[in-house]
Amino acid sequence: MTEKPKLSIGLIGSGFMGKAHVFGFATAQKVFDLPMEIELHTLADITDAAAARAAHDFGFAHATSNWREMLDNPEIDVIDITAPNALHKEMAMAAIAAGKHVYCEKPLAPSALDAAEMAEAAEQAGLKTQVGFNYLCNPMMRLAKEMIEAGELGEIRSYRGLHAEDYMANAKDPFTFRHDPAGGGALADLGSHALATAEYLLGPIREVIGDCVTAISQRPDGKGGQKAIKVDDIGRAFLRFANGASGSIEGNWIATGRKMQHDFEVHGSKGGLVFTGERLNELHFYSVEDAPGRRGFRKIEAAPDHPPYGNFCVAPGHQIGFNDLKAIEVAGYVNAIARQGKEPFSFRDGLRIQTLVEQIQKSSATNAWISV
Amino acid sequence: MTEKPKLSIGLIGSGFMGKAHVFGFATAQKVFDLPMEIELHTLADITDAAAARAAHDFGFAHATSNWREMLDNPEIDVIDITAPNALHKEMAMAAIAAGKHVYCEKPLAPSALDAAEMAEAAEQAGLKTQVGFNYLCNPMMRLAKEMIEAGELGEIRSYRGLHAEDYMANAKDPFTFRHDPAGGGALADLGSHALATAEYLLGPIREVIGDCVTAISQRPDGKGGQKAIKVDDIGRAFLRFANGASGSIEGNWIATGRKMQHDFEVHGSKGGLVFTGERLNELHFYSVEDAPGRRGFRKIEAAPDHPPYGNFCVAPGHQIGFNDLKAIEVAGYVNAIARQGKEPFSFRDGLRIQTLVEQIQKSSATNAWISV
Amino acid sequence: MTEKPKLSIGLIGSGFMGKAHVFGFATAQKVFDLPMEIELHTLADITDAAAARAAHDFGFAHATSNWREMLDNPEIDVIDITAPNALHKEMAMAAIAAGKHVYCEKPLAPSALDAAEMAEAAEQAGLKTQVGFNYLCNPMMRLAKEMIEAGELGEIRSYRGLHAEDYMANAKDPFTFRHDPAGGGALADLGSHALATAEYLLGPIREVIGDCVTAISQRPDGKGGQKAIKVDDIGRAFLRFANGASGSIEGNWIATGRKMQHDFEVHGSKGGLVFTGERLNELHFYSVEDAPGRRGFRKIEAAPDHPPYGNFCVAPGHQIGFNDLKAIEVAGYVNAIARQGKEPFSFRDGLRIQTLVEQIQKSSATNAWISV
Amino acid sequence: MTEKPKLSIGLIGSGFMGKAHVFGFATAQKVFDLPMEIELHTLADITDAAAARAAHDFGFAHATSNWREMLDNPEIDVIDITAPNALHKEMAMAAIAAGKHVYCEKPLAPSALDAAEMAEAAEQAGLKTQVGFNYLCNPMMRLAKEMIEAGELGEIRSYRGLHAEDYMANAKDPFTFRHDPAGGGALADLGSHALATAEYLLGPIREVIGDCVTAISQRPDGKGGQKAIKVDDIGRAFLRFANGASGSIEGNWIATGRKMQHDFEVHGSKGGLVFTGERLNELHFYSVEDAPGRRGFRKIEAAPDHPPYGNFCVAPGHQIGFNDLKAIEVAGYVNAIARQGKEPFSFRDGLRIQTLVEQIQKSSATNAWISV
Incomplete structure (x- = not known):
């Protein structure tokens, strides 16, 4: 039993996504036979006290209130950024300059221009990058992609x-950073997931035309007044794919009643697929090759037949959860760092989605199809 | 027990929709206490033999191979047109000129211009008209409309x-009249239903921008060759409603695996509604006024609480079917003729849908939002 | 075009089931090419006025307040009994003695002894009988039976x-005839349907052991007092089928929230079937012969592939309703009278179900398996 | 920040359930603020090499091929038994004798007699015990229990x-230890879960009558011959609860197509609940207190409103998985050891289920209701 090389993490931030990353590291380590051993090295937060408490709770060996300290530490391999969006670029560029791999929560940057700079810097430095598009890591999503690529849908x-x-459906909820015109809005926040899934499954989108709508025109500013909302609550687009298919997507954060409607439906000449994020362990498949009178959408339940479900559970139908998707994302990233495959969703991929979002926003303003 | 006045029907055509109308007349008569008594007077078909056979099978007293004969017959009150689409206008205009009420299958006419002429002629003559948009007659659709209007969704x-x-999904199926550029295509054939439901529920659409796509570019011409397809297989549109809401619709006849995906989802400030035509006896309702921790989409099953379900069955959950919707449509039309309310879907309504379809097609070609 | 022989109906009763029968006659006539022409001859009800009104509404030519008059009328072929349960036997025996075919709503009789007398009398007289077990007439039920018999489930x-x-779930609802120990209770009322479906699909049950429970021990007697309830609110049984399978059924009329939970699930060595009466146009089928990783319950939607759905609608997925099931039942009965096949559910079949119900009740009292 | 007391684990076994326990320890530690710090101390397996490899992979500090060594080690607090069922009792009794808390996979013991001995020994020693009934740890199960206890269902x-x-549905799969009459069979293996859920939700069962069936009478013995099967493939029971309700359960391991049909349905005077293990993040709730015409089963999706879902994810609808249930189980056990509440499912609870299983088996053989 040879020792695995270590992969040391320096995490910035300890909020919701920071915690999710730590869950991901812990689970990935237990569930997968990773080529490297993840080490929770240092946690950076705003104050020394906050950092120390989070480091203890999350199992990091060290804590700091100055994230830049981690850049100079040769023991740290990966800078993991879960700080506020506005800081993503500065932190990532500094980490790249220091020769660190970078794991960054979405959105990668407020603009495609920024994202491009980040992706190029990392690539030139030969560093591995990752953006947190965890829905793509669902085994049923991978199954759908494989079925499409194998021609099972024609x-x-x-x-x-x-x-x-529907987390923005209440008009009395106040203005937040998500409403900031720089990078905010439902299309950027949620539509980006729909776009990522669309390209993951069908390949590149070639043209878009968008429809971005602000439904709640003002929100409390937290100081007793109201603040006008400039970003979209609903972002829609029609799509043309390079493979010849056409389609549509919608990102919507005021869809009252919906908590996880990350859905898709694909139609091919030989079959169809239907998925809803509300039931992430199911994929529904219709095949014209079934016998007449016996055709229908099959509810395929996640099982060891659908890697990497079997790493979590040897029995079918037992179901994995959201945090498990994060563990699959972490495992993919660690494999990529160990030169075993491409990152699940690199900065280059993040740039692509940011570009799509911006072009859809632009086409919505100009009422014109735009090539992407 | 006074005798009800008679309402005498002259039916043109005896195919699928002719049969469905006859089912509708028979069931409506039994299920509802109509203000008039429907009489199946004359059936017109292409040949004397065909007309005689269908008249006998369907229970009409007379038969003819010359539909124009019915126009001069003072005993006949309603001309019911289920002949090929191309003949709708000629027949309807003649019937109106003869002072008959007209019941016409969809599509009303190949163009909005034609439909307008028909609607105006009927209105000037004070005649009652009906186009067969039966999905609107579903009690769950009516429930949805009432809930929206009552403010239950905010x-x-x-x-x-x-x-x-998916009835056009097989590229080897031949060219048919549905592929004729005059009035054909998925948007006109199926998208029209989606548009009718949208306006039924939310009120007038004010602006549209469309995306009409031909996915199967040629089909067998039935003579050993191929014929180019000009109409859309998928017609999509973004919508702005007069009430301030935005939305989208899609008509698609190559959606492999789907047989009756007449679906809608509405989001309001206080709730949401979800419906699928695949389960026409259910409406799913989410209310933010339910207690925290107890919220969720409720599967409301059709019941006597939802008129006119109770006319069909006094017990909840027993379910009505497609032909029952046709009976509700017939009943609404008979009531309108007896001056008890407006027609469920008049020529004026049919003109409206035809206008929407054409404006969406036009906006798809010009990439511009169009007011409607 | 030769004239079809007439089949003249004398209907007793004009309540819920009387109306449903009339719907069934009307629809069957329109939807199927029946070998006989149904004629609504006479309607009998309690008073002359009630009979006259119902005869008019339902389209019967004659009316009477004395049902026995119909027995002597040679023009009448079928006596259709939808009168209160307590009168079923007297009426049916009189009709048989008069040489009439008999169509009787369920339950056929308060006891198996009575039912046997009725079945034997009809058979000896060579008359056709029918009990209203309409759920068996669902095309998806027929599909399930055919799949099982063809070995598709192994x-x-x-x-x-x-x-x-759940129509008896409210303990404040008063005592009714359904609570009468002679023939009443949830097992007899609803469990009988579950038993009929079980034998329809799997063939004869050989042994039963029951569990009959009264959950609501008293109900208002309608006179200000309470009346003790002796019949079961829930009737359960374990089953042994002649084919070697084992199983269970439950009849329950206090299942709060359920309106039509007529469900079954069958497991074979090669597949499984799942059905719920709440969605009567769907059958879910799992086959171990599907490719690994692609297995799952298929939602087969009712379509023209599944006779006699196509008689109602030429398009798949449009859905039939409860009243359509009644029309299929009527059609099967008319065919049987015309010597084209067996009745869908004869008095002999009704006797069988009554026997099963009584043996389950008995076994519940004695805690012993009983052969049936 | 004070250091938490350590809770040191000695794990026996490294198969499927051993791995699941380790996942549970890792996740529980990250997700919950536990009162103690879990330490993976020693892993025992059959050989030194196997133990060393598993210890390394799972993160245990030490390894041994002699589980008894762990008993004498004062550093170890908990013996966690995931070894073959036949060894559970010997190992647990030795651990109790050595003063260790014991965590044991199900089934606790091959007989209620054995289980009783184990439960009593642990209680007399004042030690905390846990059996792995993880389905009870589902937040939606807890929600159901709370709703029932609060009277929301009446x-x-x-x-x-x-x-x-359906993991035993293939008759060609060989005889395994699960087919051993000492503790084997579908009722013991799966029905036990259904029984545990029934009592968790409704409180004590008072009487049972069973129906245990062997459907596949012989299986390959692995040596080219066949071996007769004595245990049940399907175990059913009717139940009487102390609260006055009646019910039924079924355990079935040949239910072709089913992977996780851990289902329940409860009916009360005011409402109903429906749950399926195939969709573990949903609970369906019907309330008669909803407005007429608006009633229906609500699909409540797991959310932070339903503890401890929020520990895993702050957003609703994102879904937890099977391994997360194990983490909740671990957390409950650690809390109990720290004297903060009762164990989620102690040896006493395991004895209870074993007793129910045996009484059902006995009543199946004697055809008599048995008090339990």
Whole structure:
């Protein structure tokens, strides 16, 4: 039993996503036979006290209130950024300059221009990057992709994608950073997931035309007044894919009643697939090759037949959860760092989604199809 | 027990929809206490023999191979047109000129211009008209409309509508009249239903921008060759409603696996509604007024609480079917003729849908939002 | 075009089931090419006025307040009994003695002894009989039976059947004839449907042991007092089928929230079937012969592939309703009278179900398996 | 920040359940703020090499091929038994004798007699015990229990419980230890879960009558011959609860197509609950207190409103998985050891389930209701 090389993590931030990353590291380590051993090295937060408490709770060996200290530490291999969005670029560029791999929560950057700079810097430095698009790590999503690529649906013709939730449906909830015109809005926040899934499954989108709508025109500013909202609550787009198919997506954060409507439906000449994020362990498959009178959408339940489900559970139908998707994402990233495959979703991929979002926003303003 | 006045029907055509109308007349008569008594007077078909056979099978007293004969017959009150689409206008205009009420299958006419002429002629003559948009007659659709109008969903913000089937998914199936550029295509054939439902529920659409796509570019011409397809297989549109909401619809006849995806989802400030035509006896309702921790989409099953379900069955959950919707449509039309309310879907309504379809097609070609 | 022989109906009763029968006659006539022409001859009700009104509404030519008059009328072929349960036997025996075919709503009789007398009398007289077990007439039920018989599920091993509703769930609702120990209770009323479906699908039950429970021990007697309830609110049984499978059924009329839980699940060595009466146009089928990783319950939607759905609608997925099931039942009965096949559910079949119900009740009292 | 007391684990076994326990320890530690710090001390397996490898992979500090060594080590607090069932009792009794808390996979012991001995020994020693009934740890199960106890369903009247899978459906799969009459069979293996859920939700069962069936009478013995099967493939029971309700359960391991049918349905005077293990993040709730015409089963999705879901994810609808249930189980056990509440499922609870299983088996053989 040879010792595995260590992969030392320096985490910035300890909020919701920081915690999810730590869950991901812990689970990935237990569930997968990773080529490297993850070490929780240092946790950086705003104050020494906060950092120390989080480091203890999460199992990091060290703590700091100055994230830049981690850049100079040769023991740290990966800078993991879960700090506020506005800081992503500065932190990532500094980490790249220091020769660290970078794991960054979405959105990668407020603009495609920024994202491009980040992706190029990392690539030139030969560093591995990762953006947190965990829904793509679902084994049923991978199954769908494999079925499409294997031709089980025949020629792909049409696509519908969605990501709708309702956390912004209450007009009395105040203005937040998510409403900031620089990078905010439902299309950027949720539509980005729908776009990522669309390209993951069908390959590149070639043209878009968008429809971005602000439904709640103002929100409390937290100081007793109201603040005008400039970002979209609903972002829609029609799509043309390079493979010839057409489709649509919608990102919507005021979809009252919906908590995880990350849905897609694909139609090909030989079959169809239907998925809803509300039931992430199911994929529904219709095949024209089934016998007449016996055709229907099959509810395929996640099982060891659908890697990497079997790493979590040897029995079918027992179901994995959201945090398990994060562990799959972490495992993919560690494999990529160990030169075993490509990152699940690199900065280059993040740039791509940011570009799509911006072009859809632009086409919505100009009412014109835009090539992407 | 006074005798009811008679309402005498002259039916043109005896195919699928002719049969469905006859089912509708028979069931409506039994299920509802109509203000008039429907009499199946004359059936017109292409040949004397065909007309005689169908008249006998369907229970009509007379038969003819010359539909124009019915126009001069003072005993006949309603001309019911289920002949090929291309003949709708000629027949309807003649019937109106003869002072008959007209019941016409969809599509009303190949163009909005034609439909307008028909609607105006009927209105000037004070005649009652009906186009067969039966999905609107579903008690669960009526429930949805009433809930929206009563404010149970609060302010309406977003809408998604669909009508997808797969009867054109096989590229080897030949060219038919449905592929004729004059009035054909998935948007006109199925998207029209999605548009009718959208306006039924939310009120007038004010602006549209479309995306009409031909996915199967040629089909067998029935003579050993191929014929180019000009009409859309998928017609999509973004919508702005007069009430301030935005939305989208899609008509799709190559949606492999779908047989009756007449779906909608509405989001308001206080709730959401979800419906699928695949389960026409259910409406799913989410209310933010339910207790925290107890919220969720409720599967409301059709019941006597939801008129006119109770006319069909006094017990909840027993379910009505497609032909029952046709009976509700017939009943609404008979009531309108007896001056008890407006027609469920008049020529004026049919003109409206035809206008929407054409404006969406036009906006798809010009990439511009169009007011409607 | 030769004239079809007439089949003249004398209907007793004009309540819920009387109306449903009339719907069935009307629809069957339109939807099927029946070998005989149904004629609504006479309607009998309690008073002359009631009979006259119902005869008019339902389209019967004659009316009477004395049902026995119909027995002597040679023009009448079928006596259709939808009168209160307590009168079923007297009426049916009189009709048989008069040489009439008899159509009787369920339950056929308060006891198996009575039912046997009725079945034997009809058979000796060579008359056709029908009991209203309409759920068996569902095309998806027929599909299930055909799949089982064709071996698509392999060797059948286990079965679960249910019929649960909630119309007796309110303890404040008064005592009714359904609570009468002679023939009443949830097992007799609803469990009988579950038993009929079980034998329809798997063939004869050989042994039963029951569990009959009264959950609401008293109900208002309608006179200000309470009346003790002796019949079961829930009737359960374990089953052994002649084919070697084992199973269970439950009849339950206090299943709060359920309106039409007429469900079954069958497991064989090669596949499984799942059905719920709440969605009567769907059958879910799992096959171990599907490719690994692609297995799952298929939602087969009712379509023209599944006779006689196509008689109602030429398009798949449009759905039939409860009243359509009644029309299929009527059609089967008319065919049987015309010597084209066996009755869908004869008095002999009704006797069988009554016997099963009584043996389950008995075994519940004695805690012993009983051969049936 | 004070240091938490350590809780040192000695794990026996490294198979499927051993791995699941380790996942549970890792996740529980990250997700919950536990009162103690879990330390993976020693892993015992059959050989030194196997133990060393597993210890390394799972993160244990030490390894041994002699589990008894762990008993004498004062550093170890908990013996965690995931060894073959036949060894559970010997190991647990030795651990108790050595003053260790014991965590044991199900089934606790091959007989209630053995289980009783184990439960009593642990209680007399004042030690905390845990059996792995993880389904009870589902937040939606806890929600159901709380709703029932709070009276949201009114008086509870009827219950249906299931646990069906299909891993024994192939008759060509060989005889395994699960087919051993000492403790084997579908009722013991899966029905036990259905029983545990039934009592968790409704409180004590008072009487049972069973129906245990062997459907596959022989299986390959692995040596080219066949071996007769004595244990049940399907175990059913009717139940009487102390609260007055009646019900049924079924355990079935030949339910072709089912992978996780851990289902229940409860009916009370005011409402109903429906759950399926195939969708473990949903609970369906019907309330008669909803407005007429608006009633229906609500699909409540797991959310932070339903503890401890929020420990895993702050957003609703994101879903937890099977391994997360194990983490909740671990957390409950650690809390109990720290004297903060009762164990989620102690040896006493395991004895209870074993007793129910045996009484059902006995009543199946004697056809008599048995008090339990």
